[in-house]
Amino acid sequence: MDFTIIAETNGDSLHPTTYQLIGAAASMGSNSTVICPNGVGSLEAAKINGVEKVISATGDCFNIFDGGAWASALSSMCGEMILISASPNGREIGSRIAAKKGIPIIQDVVSMTEGITVSRPIYSGKAMESLTISGSAVVTLRPNAFEAALAENDAPINVVNQSADVRIAIQEAINKASERLDVTEADIIISGGRGMGTIENFSHLEEIADTVGAAVGASRAVVDEWGMPHRMQVGQTGKTVTPSLYIAVGISGAIQHLAGMRSSKYILAINKDPDAPIFGVADYGIVATWEDAIPALKSALSDLQS
Amino acid sequence: MNIAVLLKQVPDTTAKITISEGKVDEKSVSKWSMSPYDEYALESGLQLKEATGGNLIAITCGPERAKKMLTDTAAVGADTLVHIPDDGVSDSTHVQKLLAAAVKKFDSHVVLCGKQAADTNGGSTGPGVAELLDAACVTLVSEVNFSEGSFTTIRPSNSGTEKVIVDGLSVFAFDKGSSELRRPNVRGIMMAKKKPVESVTSSDLGVNLNPSNVKMNSQNPPPEKPAGQKFEGAEYVNEVVSKLRNEANVI
Amino acid sequence: MAYEALDFYDVDSLLTEEERMVRDMVRDWVDEEVIPNIEIACRDGVFPDEWRVALGEMGVLGAPLKGYDCPGLSYTAYGVICRELERGDSGLRSFASVQGSLAMYPIWDFGSEEQKNYYLPKMASGEWIGCFGLTEPDYGSNPGDMITKAEDMGDHYLLNGAKMWITNGSIAELAVVWAKLDGVIRGFIVEKNDPGFSAPEMKGKHSLKASVTSELVFQDCKIPKDRMLPGVKGLRGPFSCLNNARYGISWGALGSAQACFDSAKEYAMSRIQFNHPIASYQLVQNKLSWMLREITKGQLLAYHLGQKKDAGNWIPEHISLAKMNNVDIALEIARVARDIHGANGILDEYPIMRHMANLESVKTYEGTHDIHNLIIGRHITGIQAFTREA
Ligand SMILES: Cc1cc2nc3c(=O)[nH]c(=O)nc-3n(C[C@H](O)[C@H](O)[C@H](O)COP(=O)(O)OP(=O)(O)OC[C@H]3O[C@@H](n4cnc5c(N)ncnc54)[C@H](O)[C@@H]3O)c2cc1C
Ligand SMILES: Cc1cc2nc3c(=O)[nH]c(=O)nc-3n(C[C@H](O)[C@H](O)[C@H](O)COP(=O)(O)OP(=O)(O)OC[C@H]3O[C@@H](n4cnc5c(N)ncnc54)[C@H](O)[C@@H]3O)c2cc1C
Numbered sequence: 001m002d003f004t005i006i007a008e009t010n011g012d013s014l015h016p017t018t019y020q021l022i023g024a025a026a027s028m029g030s031n032s033t034v035i036c037p038n039g040v041g042s043l044e045a046a047k048i049n050g051v052e053k054v055i056s057a058t059g060d061c062f063n064i065f066d067g068g069a070w071a072s073a074l075s076s077m078c079g080e081m082i083l084i085s086a087s088p089n090g091r092e093i094g095s096r097i098a099a100k101k102g103i104p105i106i107q108d109v110v111s112m113t114e115g116i117t118v119s120r121p122i123y124s125g126k127a128m129e130s131l132t133i134s135g136s137a138v139v140t141l142r143p144n145a146f147e148a149a150l151a152e153n154d155a156p157i158n159v160v161n162q163s164a165d166v167r168i169a170i171q172e173a174i175n176k177a178s179e180r181l182d183v184t185e186a187d188i189i190i191s192g193g194r195g196m197g198t199i200e201n202f203s204h205l206e207e208i209a210d211t212v213g214a215a216v217g218a219s220r221a222v223v224d225e226w227g228m229p230h231r232m233q234v235g236q237t238g239k240t241v242t243p244s245l246y247i248a249v250g251i252s253g254a255i256q257h258l259a260g261m262r263s264s265k266y267i268l269a270i271n272k273d274p275d276a277p278i279f280g281v282a283d284y285g286i287v288a289t290w291e292d293a294i295p296a297l298k299s300a301l302s303d304l305q306s
Numbered sequence: 307m308n309i310a311v312l313l314k315q316v317p318d319t320t321a322k323i324t325i326s327e328g329k330v331d332e333k334s335v336s337k338w339s340m341s342p343y344d345e346y347a348l349e350s351g352l353q354l355k356e357a358t359g360g361n362l363i364a365i366t367c368g369p370e371r372a373k374k375m376l377t378d379t380a381a382v383g384a385d386t387l388v389h390i391p392d393d394g395v396s397d398s399t400h401v402q403k404l405l406a407a408a409v410k411k412f413d414s415h416v417v418l419c420g421k422q423a424a425d426t427n428g429g430s431t432g433p434g435v436a437e438l439l440d441a442a443c444v445t446l447v448s449e450v451n452f453s454e455g456s457f458t459t460i461r462p463s464n465s466g467t468e469k470v471i472v473d474g475l476s477v478f479a480f481d482k483g484s485s486e487l488r489r490p491n492v493r494g495i496m497m498a499k500k501k502p503v504e505s506v507t508s509s510d511l512g513v514n515l516n517p518s519n520v521k522m523n524s525q526n527p528p529p530e531k532p533a534g535q536k537f538e539g540a541e542y543v544n545e546v547v548s549k550l551r552n553e554a555n556v557i
Numbered sequence: 558m559a560y561e562a563l564d565f566y567d568v569d570s571l572l573t574e575e576e577r578m579v580r581d582m583v584r585d586w587v588d589e590e591v592i593p594n595i596e597i598a599c600r601d602g603v604f605p606d607e608w609r610v611a612l613g614e615m616g617v618l619g620a621p622l623k624g625y626d627c628p629g630l631s632y633t634a635y636g637v638i639c640r641e642l643e644r645g646d647s648g649l650r651s652f653a654s655v656q657g658s659l660a661m662y663p664i665w666d667f668g669s670e671e672q673k674n675y676y677l678p679k680m681a682s683g684e685w686i687g688c689f690g691l692t693e694p695d696y697g698s699n700p701g702d703m704i705t706k707a708e709d710m711g712d713h714y715l716l717n718g719a720k721m722w723i724t725n726g727s728i729a730e731l732a733v734v735w736a737k738l739d740g741v742i743r744g745f746i747v748e749k750n751d752p753g754f755s756a757p758e759m760k761g762k763h764s765l766k767a768s769v770t771s772e773l774v775f776q777d778c779k780i781p782k783d784r785m786l787p788g789v790k791g792l793r794g795p796f797s798c799l800n801n802a803r804y805g806i807s808w809g810a811l812g813s814a815q816a817c818f819d820s821a822k823e824y825a826m827s828r829i830q831f832n833h834p835i836a837s838y839q840l841v842q843n844k845l846s847w848m849l850r851e852i853t854k855g856q857l858l859a860y861h862l863g864q865k866k867d868a869g870n871w872i873p874e875h876i877s878l879a880k881m882n883n884v885d886i887a888l889e890i891a892r893v894a895r896d897i898h899g900a901n902g903i904l905d906e907y908p909i910m911r912h913m914a915n916l917e918s919v920k921t922y923e924g925t926h927d928i929h930n931l932i933i934g935r936h937i938t939g940i941q942a943f944t945r946e947a
Contacts, residue, residue: 067433068443088421088429092445095398095430099437104397104520107428110555117523122426126323127330128526135519144555167442168472171458176466185482188557212557237906245556255827266531266554268546274538283554284546285536292540300547304557320561336561374574381578489586492616492628495578 001116003032004078006093007041008085014041017085017141019048019148024112024141025083026050026149035077037070038062042157051155059163064170065089071096072164081116081133086140098138105138106131110145125265180206183234186215188245191234191261193219195250195271196290199226204294205249211302217241217261219251235260247297249290253278270294307360307452310414311351312405312435313344313379315372316425328524340375343420346483350450351418352383353485358452361385363412367404368392373503380498381490386412387503394508397518398430405431406438407511416457417477421446432479442472445479460484560588560644563815565849568856576634582615583641591645596905599766604652604728612653613683619661621801625677627665633863636808640859643812647915648768650809655724656680658802660687663733663744666797667788672746676731685730688756690720690747690773691795697722698928699943701792705736705775707745713782714738714745716753716775722922726771727758733786734773735795744786744794753778764914800876803923804866807879808859810887810919811852813912817887818848820907821894828899835897844893851886858882874936881929888916 003025008015018034018041025032031052036042042056055077061069067089075097082097084090086108098105109118110128118139119130133139183189190205202216209216217234234241236259246264251257253269253276261267262281269282272289279285286293317323318337323330340348348364355362364384366372369392376387390404409417417436422429429445436443447459448467457472462481490498508515532553537546550557562569562584572580590611598605612618619627620635630638635657643650661680664672679685696703705718716736726732732747732754747754756771786794822845825836835841862879865871891913895902902909920926928943935941 066442067445068436068441071433071437088446091422091429092433092443095433096437096443098398098430099402099434102399104399104518105428105430105434106398106520107426107430121528122525123317123323123330124319124424124427125528127325128528130523130526132521132523133519134521137520142555144551144557167474167476168444168470170468171471172469173463173465174460174467174469245550245554255829259823259827266550266556268550274536279534279536282534282536283531284549285534286540286542286546287536287538288540288543293543296540296543297547300544301557304547304551377574378578378581381582489615490578490582491614492579492582492620492630495575495582496629498578499575 001028001030001081002079003028003030004082005032005034006074006078006082006084006090007034007036007045008087008090009037009040012040014044015085016148017087017143018045019151020143020146021083021085021141022048022050023149024146027147028112028114028116032083033079035074037074039159044151046155046157047151047153049149049151049153051153053155054157056157056159058159058161061163061166064166064168066166066168067092067096069164069166071100073162075100076162077160080136082138084138084140086142090140094138094140101136103136103138104133105140106133107140108142109139110142112139112141112146180209181213181215183215183217183232183239183241186213187243188212188214188247189217189234189241189243189261189264190214190247190249191217191219191251192222192249193251194221194225195252196222199228201290202228204290204298208294208298208301211298211305219254219257248278248282249294251278252276253281270297307354307358307416308363308412308414309351309354309360310363310365310409310412310417311344311348311379311384312417312419312431313348313364313366313375314341314420314423314425315339315366315368315375316341316423319424325525325527328526330525338371338375340378341420341423341425343422343424343480343482345487346480347418347420347478348379348382348384349485349487350478350480350483352488354416354450354452355383363388363414365405365408365412366390367395367401376503377498377501378490380501381494382488383494387501388412389503389505390511391505391507394515397520398428398434400515400518402431402434402438403513404508404511406435407513408506409435409439411506411511415475416450417441417475418450419477419479421479421481429479432477436477439475439477441475441477443477443479444470444472446481447478448481449484450478560584563818563849563852564856565853566857568860571860572633572637573631576631576637579617579630579634580637580641583617583638586611586615587641587645591649595646595767595911599646599905599911602760602762602766604648604767604769608649608652609683609686613681616681618653618683619657619665619677619681622657622661622665622677625665625673625681627661627677627681631863632804632866633860635805636859636863639805639809640812643809644816645812646767646911647809647813647919648765650805650812651724651765651768654802654805654809655689656687658805659689659798660729660731660733662801663786663789663794663798664746667744667786667794669783669787671783672786676746686725686728688723688725688729688732688771688773689798690723690726690732690734692720692722694719694721698925700735700795701742703735703737703742705734707736707738707743709738714780714785716745716747716778716780718775720773722759723756723771723773725769726756726773728769729756732756732773734775738785741790742792742794743790745780746784746786747773747775747778747780751778751780764918796873799923800873803876803880804862806919806923807862807876807883810883810916811855811859813916814848814852814855814883814887814890816908817891817894817912818845818852820909821845821848821897824898824901824907841897844897848890848893851890855883855886874933877924877929877932880923881926881933884916884919885926888913888920891916
């Protein structure tokens, strides 16, 4: 089976998930054709193992994101099995290509084996579904769920000029510093407790929150005693949250706090006391002071982002 | 203006999902609700209806139980309720064809839906329906307005948000919107009770549900999380971060 | 996050589609607007005006009354509304009971056409609040002997006397006041600004703190002739109102009971003592199982009574039984729930102590527990035991 991969890009270069898309195809024993919209990252793509050919797709329509136009321009370049990142744009382009070709799309796949059998989380991860595809399909892959391919290759690059009608226009760009999310809507929350020492020290948590797009939460001790806004309080008398990742820093893990966050998918606790009850619910625990752990966490996370 | 809103009934996000014999047991779902992003689409549709004096058509493709959700939408102001039974529907192409055909049948000028439904979390419906209708589509929007013959909408951009303008038949897929779905009132509920739900089948819509090339093998509980791991000392931070990425897949 | 009620026998599945929709509407509102704010309202001893507005907007005031812009819902729907409101707080439900069953209902049933057209639309929309003055300082369970009196002065009536324990009194635009005219109990509509009328608030309640309770004082209070309710004489007037309010309470108390059960269950599951959740101990399970048992029985009682109210084949004794039973079990459930919460149970972080204190009032008003016993006792034996005379 031939795989066509539509590269995910990030500014002027490939997004790390493109390596994963190619790695996923390679793990199925297939070489792939990688399409780079607007030509972005085509030189880089040509170097990735498992890439047979790169199509540098150029055209005026790529100057603005219109999923419909992009799909029109790209779909004739695609083969039978199409892999795209399950990013918002990837999902949109994939859906339109699938609908154009009259083939199904399977979104947010986290594993893929011969057959082709794929699995994906459903009901927000409360269950997994396994599907077998026979014939053409578009499959979007969840970022970071697949091994990335290495880059030691030198594949040919074809430039294909293919534009399409753009039907949307940008009237106005509204620049704003991305607002920090509310604890009830964030996928990652970093909360601090009395162990942070002072309310001023929360700036360290805010910096981390801003690098990963997380919300900042607090234990009640911090809200009651240091005047942190109540909307940030997690727990029985605060907000009940279920993020993918909850990071508790300097929080002991009182039952009332646990009541608000124990259903988080993953919990990382940082606390200097190895016996703190928070470790009882943590998937990952680091016994350390925040003064030691937070700078390291910050640099590790910002390394990941870049 | 005819405003079509595509809605899906899903297990309430707080409901427990249980699996029996390799399939999610729908009977054990304690509460079914409108998918959360669809609520924003509906509210925006109601506002568009009020602003333009239009007609709101609530459309769902789903089993019999989904009719209740349509009646709920009538209580807040939906004018026409359309239920497409999901018999024989087995993949994304089927749903999209049915919805697109219904949008056409009811002469809609604009289509609003959620960016993804809270069960499959796919996000294929809005863009897919747009493709079949040969319409423009903007996803992840937070509001939609109509003025001087065009729709304007707000979507995220790299530097914040951007105001996008679209003409003609368009599909808008909502992320969290700028206003929450309004509360019904008793008067609306009394009217909703009298409002019929039109059932429109695939043959009424002239849609042929060809056999799918996707087969569902099984649904299973999520893999067990590994037992908690504890590390003594800040020097393990990097290791934990890489576990968060590779084991837990959360960053 | 949507509230999932304890409904062990799926009693709510018997509701009509309309009743279910009304339930969900009120339930969501209570979760979003009432529960997060109730403790502050109680601490401040105020009934938040936004709640009056919201109840009017939802259109639930005077739920079972038809015409005159009233909702026209079933009695079952009215019961469900009371239950959902009281899961928030009994004071909130009291507000709605008084407005609908005690102030709107007598105008609707016994008022003149002009009175109905004038008052009911404004009361259904929540614009005007009403109160109900029956109880007096010296006449509670025995209202028949009331001393507030009305005199016919030719072109107006003159009221003299005082009422006490009057819910909504100080925030009401109008009061339905029961007073004796030539020795016969009659209903009068008194408006806030009528000369000689005042409604000072009673302070210091340890119960129903978010509900306003007042005295109504009439000192040569002069009201126009067209303010008397023409359609009823004697105790039947106030008692018909009370039947409806008591019916609502029989559902309402289940709301409080559920709130207490929910909190107790949650607490018992998460509180660890002697290395295990206290919910894993038999004594605690026995308590939870008893709560579920009584709530389920209460639900069946309330639902069936609702059906009888809607079919019109009920007698006041049916209502007495349900009011007495459901308030009784709710109060006991609140006490047991308080026990399960240990010391935490006394904090206003948990709804328990508030419901428990509220229910003490609910047990007393609308006919005390024992007065209902006496009503049923009379039904069984044919012998009235209220008084030694007669
Ligand atoms: C009815 C009721 C409701 C409540 N509701 C809530 C609620 O909604 N939410 C809530 O959070 N609490 C709630 N509480 C309070 C709760 O019981 C705890 O008191 C509170 O959560 C403690 O906050 P904490 O963990 O920040 O503080 P502490 O318990 O004081 O813990 C501080 C932790 O920081 C660690 N630490 C200290 N210094 C450092 C350092 N330099 N680096 C790393 N770690 C350090 C310590 O080892 C300790 O574990 C409620 C209590 C009651 C009675
Ligand atoms: C918060 C609150 C709000 C209220 N709102 C209103 C309102 O809006 N309008 C209104 O008119 N009233 C209202 N009431 C008053 C309420 O209806 C009366 O309190 C109730 O009827 C009982 O009267 P009482 O308090 O005078 O008690 P009493 O009648 O003095 O009773 C005291 C005790 O004696 C018992 N008892 C009395 N008679 C007998 C008997 N014959 N045999 C055996 N036992 C007997 C009772 O059961 C009770 O245990 C309210 C009360 C409260 C607490």
